[in-house]
Amino acid sequence: MTKAHPWMANSVPSIQQEMLSALGLNSVDSLFSQIPEDHLYAKPFNLPPQLASEVALSRHLDDLMRKNVTCKDSLSFLGAGAWPHYVPAICDEVANRYEWQTSVFGSPTSDHGRNQAWFEFCSQIGTLVEMDFVGLPVYSWGCAIGHSVRMASRMTGRRKVLVTEVMDPERLSVLRNYCEPREMARHIEIVEVAIGADGCIDQNDLKSKLDDSVAALYFETPSYHGVIEGAPGTLCDLARTAGAEVIVGVDPLSLGLLEAPGAYGATIAVGPTQPMGVHMNAGGGVGGFIASPDEERYASEYNTLNISIGETIKEGEYGFGLTLFHQSSYGSREEGKDWTGNSVYLWALANAAYMAAMGPEGFAEIGRLIMARSRHAAKAIDGLAGCSVDLSRPFFKEFVVTFEGEKVADVNDALRKRGIFGGKDISGEPGADGQCMLVCVTEAHTEGDIARLVSALKEVLA
Amino acid sequence: MTSIGFLVNPYAGIGGPTARKGSDDPALAAQARSDGMRLTAPLRAVRAMTALVQMYPSVDILTGPGGLGQDIAPAASILPINALSHSASDTSALVAGMQGKVSLILFCGGDGTARDVAAANVSGVPILGIPAGVKMHSGVFARSPERAGQAAAAFLKDPDQPVELVEILDIDEAERRSGRLSAQLFSVARSPVARGVRQNPKAGGGDLLAETDAALAEYVRRMEHGCLYILGPGTTMGALKDRLGGGTLLGVDLARDGAIVDRDLSEEQLLMALADGAKARIVLTVVGGQGFILGRGNQQISGRLINRVGIDRIDVICASDKLNALNPQELTVDTGDVALDARLAGYWQVTTGPGRRQVVRVVH
Amino acid sequence: MTAPIANRTKAQFTGFQAPRWAEPVVMEMGCPGRRGVVFDDAPAPDLPKGAIRKTAPALPELTEHDALRHYLHLSQMTLGMMGVSLFGTCTMKYNPRIGERAALEHLADLHPLQHPDTLQGVLELYDNFSDFLCEVSGMDQFVFQAGGGADAAYTHACVTRAYHASRGELEQRDQIITTIQTHPCSPATANTAGFEVITLSLEEGGYPSVEQLKSVIGPRTAALMVNNPDDMGIYNPDIKEWVRLVHEAGGLCFYDHANFNGVMTRLRARELGFDACMYMLHKTFGAPKGGGGPAVGAYGCAEHLVPFLPSPLVVKDGDRYTLDDDRPQSIGRVREFWGNAPQVLKAYAWARAMGAEGLRTAADISVLANNYMDKRLSEVKGVSRSNPDVTAPRMEMTRHSVEQVTKDTGCTIVDISNRMTDFGIDALWLSHEPWLVAEPFTPEAGELWSREDIDYWIDVMEHVIHEAYETPEVVKTAPHNAPIHQIKGADMADPAQWATTWRAYTRKHAKRLAAE
Numbered sequence A: 001m002t003k004a005h006p007w008m009a010n011s012v013p014s015i016q017q018e019m020l021s022a023l024g025l026n027s028v029d030s031l032f033s034q035i036p037e038d039h040l041y042a043k044p045f046n047l048p049p050q051l052a053s054e055v056a057l058s059r060h061l062d063d064l065m066r067k068n069v070t071c072k073d074s075l076s077f078l079g080a081g082a083w084p085h086y087v088p089a090i091c092d093e094v095a096n097r098y099e100w101q102t103s104v105f106g107s108p109t110s111d112h113g114r115n116q117a118w119f120e121f122c123s124q125i126g127t128l129v130e131m132d133f134v135g136l137p138v139y140s141w142g143c144a145i146g147h148s149v150r151m152a153s154r155m156t157g158r159r160k161v162l163v164t165e166v167m168d169p170e171r172l173s174v175l176r177n178y179c180e181p182r183e184m185a186r187h188i189e190i191v192e193v194a195i196g197a198d199g200c201i202d203q204n205d206l207k208s209k210l211d212d213s214v215a216a217l218y219f220e221t222p223s224y225h226g227v228i229e230g231a232p233g234t235l236c237d238l239a240r241t242a243g244a245e246v247i248v249g250v251d252p253l254s255l256g257l258l259e260a261p262g263a264y265g266a267t268i269a270v271g272p273t274q275p276m277g278v279h280m281n282a283g284g285g286v287g288g289f290i291a292s293p294d295e296e297r298y299a300s301e302y303n304t305l306n307i308s309i310g311e312t313i314k315e316g317e318y319g320f321g322l323t324l325f326h327q328s329s330y331g332s333r334e335e336g337k338d339w340t341g342n343s344v345y346l347w348a349l350a351n352a353a354y355m356a357a358m359g360p361e362g363f364a365e366i367g368r369l370i371m372a373r374s375r376h377a378a379k380a381i382d383g384l385a386g387c388s389v390d391l392s393r394p395f396f397k398e399f400v401v402t403f404e405g406e407k408v409a410d411v412n413d414a415l416r417k418r419g420i421f422g423g424k425d426i427s428g429e430p431g432a433d434g435q436c437m438l439v440c441v442t443e444a445h446t447e448g449d450i451a452r453l454v455s456a457l458k459e460v461l462a
Numbered sequence B: 001m002t003s004i005g006f007l008v009n010p011y012a013g014i015g016g017p018t019a020r021k022g023s024d025d026p027a028l029a030a031q032a033r034s035d036g037m038r039l040t041a042p043l044r045a046v047r048a049m050t051a052l053v054q055m056y057p058s059v060d061i062l063t064g065p066g067g068l069g070q071d072i073a074p075a076a077s078i079l080p081i082n083a084l085s086h087s088a089s090d091t092s093a094l095v096a097g098m099q100g101k102v103s104l105i106l107f108c109g110g111d112g113t114a115r116d117v118a119a120a121n122v123s124g125v126p127i128l129g130i131p132a133g134v135k136m137h138s139g140v141f142a143r144s145p146e147r148a149g150q151a152a153a154a155f156l157k158d159p160d161q162p163v164e165l166v167e168i169l170d171i172d173e174a175e176r177r178s179g180r181l182s183a184q185l186f187s188v189a190r191s192p193v194a195r196g197v198r199q200n201p202k203a204g205g206g207d208l209l210a211e212t213d214a215a216l217a218e219y220v221r222r223m224e225h226g227c228l229y230i231l232g233p234g235t236t237m238g239a240l241k242d243r244l245g246g247g248t249l250l251g252v253d254l255a256r257d258g259a260i261v262d263r264d265l266s267e268e269q270l271l272m273a274l275a276d277g278a279k280a281r282i283v284l285t286v287v288g289g290q291g292f293i294l295g296r297g298n299q300q301i302s303g304r305l306i307n308r309v310g311i312d313r314i315d316v317i318c319a320s321d322k323l324n325a326l327n328p329q330e331l332t333v334d335t336g337d338v339a340l341d342a343r344l345a346g347y348w349q350v351t352t353g354p355g356r357r358q359v360v361r362v363v364h
Numbered sequence C: 001m002t003a004p005i006a007n008r009t010k011a012q013f014t015g016f017q018a019p020r021w022a023e024p025v026v027m028e029m030g031c032p033g034r035r036g037v038v039f040d041d042a043p044a045p046d047l048p049k050g051a052i053r054k055t056a057p058a059l060p061e062l063t064e065h066d067a068l069r070h071y072l073h074l075s076q077m078t079l080g081m082m083g084v085s086l087f088g089t090c091t092m093k094y095n096p097r098i099g100e101r102a103a104l105e106h107l108a109d110l111h112p113l114q115h116p117d118t119l120q121g122v123l124e125l126y127d128n129f130s131d132f133l134c135e136v137s138g139m140d141q142f143v144f145q146a147g148g149g150a151d152a153a154y155t156h157a158c159v160t161r162a163y164h165a166s167r168g169e170l171e172q173r174d175q176i177i178t179t180i181q182t183h184p185c186s187p188a189t190a191n192t193a194g195f196e197v198i199t200l201s202l203e204e205g206g207y208p209s210v211e212q213l214k215s216v217i218g219p220r221t222a223a224l225m226v227n228n229p230d231d232m233g234i235y236n237p238d239i240k241e242w243v244r245l246v247h248e249a250g251g252l253c254f255y256d257h258a259n260f261n262g263v264m265t266r267l268r269a270r271e272l273g274f275d276a277c278m279y280m281l282h283k284t285f286g287a288p289k290g291g292g293g294p295a296v297g298a299y300g301c302a303e304h305l306v307p308f309l310p311s312p313l314v315v316k317d318g319d320r321y322t323l324d325d326d327r328p329q330s331i332g333r334v335r336e337f338w339g340n341a342p343q344v345l346k347a348y349a350w351a352r353a354m355g356a357e358g359l360r361t362a363a364d365i366s367v368l369a370n371n372y373m374d375k376r377l378s379e380v381k382g383v384s385r386s387n388p389d390v391t392a393p394r395m396e397m398t399r400h401s402v403e404q405v406t407k408d409t410g411c412t413i414v415d416i417s418n419r420m421t422d423f424g425i426d427a428l429w430l431s432h433e434p435w436l437v438a439e440p441f442t443p444e445a446g447e448l449w450s451r452e453d454i455d456y457w458i459d460v461m462e463h464v465i466h467e468a469y470e471t472p473e474v475v476k477t478a479p480h481n482a483p484i485h486q487i488k489g490a491d492m493a494d495p496a497q498w499a500t501t502w503r504a505y506t507r508k509h510a511k512r513l514a515a516e
């Protein structure tokens, strides 16, 4: 290379020469002597040309990325696992700090600040769900479900999980991978519980399926379709009476209004972290949390890294370090442990800043606003000819629009031409009767946005 | 009570240079004294003490007179013992005198000393060995004198530190003189678990006790109906036997259909049990710190017995930390039957956890 | 403070002091009624009685400024890459800011379920980068769904299940083989996926022998999962033969190619015979680590495994890109949607700025720098190299030991690492479990750090080891210039005292808090 590369300090030839001389060598090739000759790849590489100049690279990235149409260019009502919530500017500032972005584990002393921020992420999730033990986040909500179902299976020694018949297919697909195929000795069976006409769990069907082979019941409130479960405590009681764990999936932004899972008897709470100060990032903003009571039988089954507050050797000073670093199966349960690794810890810092800035009143306020806006949108859409919304169901943020004649795919194509991304097409999924669209309305949507959607839909359906 | 009992067997290790297999013979000690031989055990004890005091300067020490400890730890309180006998009885007398007064006994010696300490340690005070002997098969020994000192300090500073059961082995001297190596498992003692507080987030290790326990559970679940299981000695096997209704820690027991059916059998009795041609398996763990799976502490499982059961019907269960502490990473067999040992040599799969095995080379 | 010109290194030795803000836990801050974010008012909704929250969450009440300042203080108390960090096995790289800017500008507001017509840029990016990695590895297709290196290993375990199931052999093939020096994520994910794991031990050369491998392969073999070189810097020269033997037995071979930095452009996984491999974009390809993600384990495989890859797959249809979710043999999702797109963009930007010649230079520099370090470290009192019998130069990192220093002074590698942070050097990477080498440490210089940085790092280590001999107490009680002092640790391991949340802490330590 003729020019030194801006990202490689030692690409200056004279420095390489000096280092080689220190080793008594003329070229680097002999340093690769461990690799047998016939392992080496000798052909030239057919790669696009180097773009070492930042201005050229920047232009290339812009040219490439401008082929996208973003949810800012367009008006979007897509949710279903990645939601268009407002990201306060401080969250970006916090997450973009160079110290945090570029580092890796470090030690409790040298990287004290990040460890404290992690602890604060866990602490704030803990108070939202009213549970005492919270792990560092996992890859996604679906992964949190997967890990917690395996936790429950190890704890109970049972190999069946009950889920609702209506479940986000993305999350369900993730869960299936965690439950292992039928051929394997440690397969966990997934059994679906019916959803009643009110969009909530059919309690009779649940009772008929709960027995001493069930490791856990998993349900969400609000559900995939946005429905708020009316009697979550009853569901928990039923499952716990059968000796099963109760895993409840919650939208953290609903928790200013909706009861905390820890308060009505859930034994494990999971949920998404993206709504709290993280951009959608084409799906790359997702993350998941796992919380439970602070009892050894739960704590010892976490696959996550866990941060504890504790004392330093200086009187009165505290620090934050790993606890329960070695996690594994216990006693008679012949299960291996899951795994951990790089996850979404940077997002946990954005989440921590978000929760701290929101405070209790912020959560209540955003909950009310989301409910009001989504209800307003649902009512207006229900008033259109050719589609309907079941307004008898209490819902949060998302609701199902059923179309009488039009196909959702066509509706969405037509909306897109008008600069609007309609909701997710859920036609053909369980619980979707006919042509259905899952519409998401958040605090980021204005009344004007809703009016635009309604009038565009009216045109399309006319 | 955070004081420590400290004792040195000054003559430990003297058999080594003279190619003796141990230093237990009182005549050896007498000869060493008259020859003015340089004793190595006190030097190793000094190294451990230095490490201990460095980490815990205010440590409160109880020891014996002169070479038994006082020479090395002059500031210590001294347990007066009657007539110095320059033999095992010094050790026994000191350990007896320490009962109820200390929370840890740190001794310097080899397997013979460990055995004497364990025998006199009637109230089960945790013990820890500074390695200084010729034979150090027992699990009580730290890997170096410094580590012994550090582990002792850590234990004293935090009395809630966990202890684990370790095996005390020794080679039977009478047998040795007649030319046979036959280590015996003498007893089991409590010893501090040397566990550093590691802030090591990328590692994937597990809780090894729980791993082993889960491995045993899985093993029990998969035990074949009607098959006789010959279960060797050791703490891991003890835990397996507990799952089958309880057996001996130091002996070889027999199980069938999920329950122990006979305990502490000799080679003859084991062969008798197989006389009707029953199918059998042998289950072993790695005994002591030296990586032996056959020929140390389990001589009842003889070459004849192994030939009768079949060499491909032996299972080994052992925690991965014990395997990975071996240097080199090898296991050893010494059945006394050289031809059989050669056939046993090769790569074995040792069960280390539920659904987990590690391959280890077995040598003879 | 400005260092005197004559001897900067010396000045750095004494000049460092980490920021030390006495920052309370956020839960203790603020006062009732303060607000950090406000929204428009809306009426209280009609909710089912059983669903209404009774007690408001006990979150802090702060101004926006307080919240921001608190987290900026915490960020300042994170040393990380602000000093010199040669954290081995993580390949500490510069994370170009251009990638950050582009990702925030172009990807933040994309939704993964948008119509593909509106995702043409990001889908083209995926396709381009898959092509790039295919060229570098010899594989036929890459996917980016896995949320980290371990998740890519898990992807492989799932693909292995699907592959054998498609041949009716899954029940029979229930064992995955790995080595003790393979990263723990391979055995852990294999085990989670339901396989029995067989771990090979090291032998004389620093790697398991072909004989040992032969003793375990057979009709139950589902796959081999290994990394090479390992994190001691040892390259297994028999790896081609291993792959051949495992294939012969009917198993798949997965190359955890996370230790790729030293061999970039010198070898390709596919040419060694592997069916699949994994690159860590947050390691080798310049995307930031974020203190532990968001990350990407880019998983690539040869044609025969493509049908089993997670969905959706980016496919090119003429000059249009689409997302194919209709793939009957696919394992489905290992994580929702199609991956951490911003990280893919950053890695792509890094790779384009490097090009083939940049990759070669980077590989050469990392191996050269590591051997330069080896040389200098071999002259430091009490430091020894793992596998002393292996005299060949190591790859991009080497496992060393300070066992002798510990023997002589009682100072452990953890003490030394703690003390080094007093000079602006973030914690050392020690070793994966198990610790086959006593008192280990594993530095990796990569291509980022200058020779001056590397020299400084070694100077500091030498200085600290000297201190260990002269004033061991200083080392054992370190750090002294960090934001906080050494943690005790024992309380964090005690179920009665540990607390992962403020709720747990206030419950368990109520008495003490009341006394304060």
Ligand SMILES: Cc1ncc(COP(=O)(O)O)c(C=O)c1O
Binding pocket: A340, A341, A342, B202, C089, C090, C147, C148, C149, C150, C151, C183, C185, C227, C256, C258, C259, C280, C295, C297
């Ligand atoms: C060789 C190797 N493989 C896999 C991983 C796991 O990667 P991650 O933490 O992204 O899951 C690492 C971690 O650095 C590694 O060094």
